Amino acid sequence: MTSKRAGSVLALLALSPGEPVPVDQLADELWGEEPVGNARNAVQAIVSRLRRMLRPVSGRRGSEFIRTSRYGYVLDVAPEAVDAYRFRHLAGAGAGLVHPDPAAAIDELEQALGLWSGPALMNVRDGARCQAHALRLEEQRITAFEHLTEAKLAVDGEPISVSELQEMATTYTERERLSELLMLALYRDGRQAEALEVFHGARRRLARSLALEPGPALHLTYQAILNQDVTLGRPRPAMSHSGRTC
Template sequence: MEFGILGSVQICDTRTGLWIVPAGAKQRALLGALVVKAGQVVPRDRLVDELWGEHPPSNAANALQAHVARLRRLLPAAAPGPGSRRHEALVTRPTGYALRLGGIDTDARRFTRLAAEGRALLTADPTRAAGLLREALALWRGAALEGSGRGAICSAAAALLEEGRLLALEALYDACLRAGLAREITSELNELTLAHPLRERFCELLMTALHRCGRPAEALLAYERAGRTLEHHLGIGPGPALRARMEALLHHQDPGADRAAAVRTAPGTHLTDVPRDTPAPDSDVRLLREEVAWLRRRVEQLAQEQHHLLGRLDRLVLREPSGLS
């Protein structure tokens, strides 16, 4: 067997290749909670809360037992365990129920392993790292534990898995930039910044990619868009990392660009088909210098506007007590 929770909760019979999807939301919630807590005994009262929340049936213990029995019937027969005894995946214990994985895998565990391997190779082999991270992300079929209700176990696990997915995406595009693939990922990063406007790391990666593609004005626009969004939703400006990236790009301080170029042109990287940057004509260099000068003036103007707004805010705060009296 294999259990899938990176999307709707599913059971795979690896001998036949067939996927089994529990029919009802209660069955999916039960299986999802047991997979999340695999190897642990989940108390009956926690499972009752997971399935029915604040409105359990009067015979909750019997109802839970019936759901467990139906779930057992869905599980394919497991291979014999040690001593030729058949391994039972879903077991009953005095205080609750437990899912014993044994040699059974889950897509969430495979995702975690592949993502960790990819992150470990970011510096030494960014091309291989990107491949592993894409392989990990390809395991996702939708939102984690989709259709499994909103119980505490599944909700918390879904949030953690989603955060792991976003971290893997950040590592993937970091690896792509290190491998000299800025041109190939700008559109993907732009979509991610729109889908996750409060996640500054995506904007930072997009700005770097745009700058390395010779599009500094668009990098500034991405920065300004992020600043407006953060101000609107959270009442704060860009964080230190994003501000530092903007300053570094304005002053042409992007050592990663040299490393990326070295990786892209190094023998054995299999990236010879990637378009390489070519020297710009003198007229293009002049225009680029003028554009950078304009960008610097714009950043200074934004800093002055921010200082002015903070001063107005301080004055309003000082006047507030007298206005309320």
């Protein structure tokens, strides 16, 4: 339990690199409303343990790596050394390039998503602050995936994993943009009937889970596919079972 609490302290410090995190915030994250004899001393003990654990990794004295300040504790690292910061920076840069330079956007967004290896703050999500940070990071990850897919659709010949996009659209039903992108990807792949079925599937899931109808953007995409609107781009010719185009 102590090592998990040390991980929670490190996570909170790392999410605000170079900035002091007050002791009372750390104590609240670790114990919440659970009574603890002397919270300040308990936090200090965990920080001391954390310093010893990190010294072989950082190559710095623990008290230099995690500094004591007037207001709490500070993780003395550059923001660029923290994956969450790097992800946000790359994702933000990529989002700004989707329309003016989609090829460059793909590079930035793939780097951003490549930093992920599992759920955000996977082992330290018990406290309220870590949970809130994790939820925000997960939302930003999905948004980055949406931007990446949009950029790929704008670049001829850029491969898109339809199966991954299908999984995301099904998992995150409330994110209608994922269903729109999936419909467009399927349509461009010459799979118009499947693209239309995505709309009906999203409609059923929204009605069942949220008692909602799809929004205007999803309806417009559905109608555009029905009409084979030229603004959607040219679909690839459908293939027959023999492998020849129909």
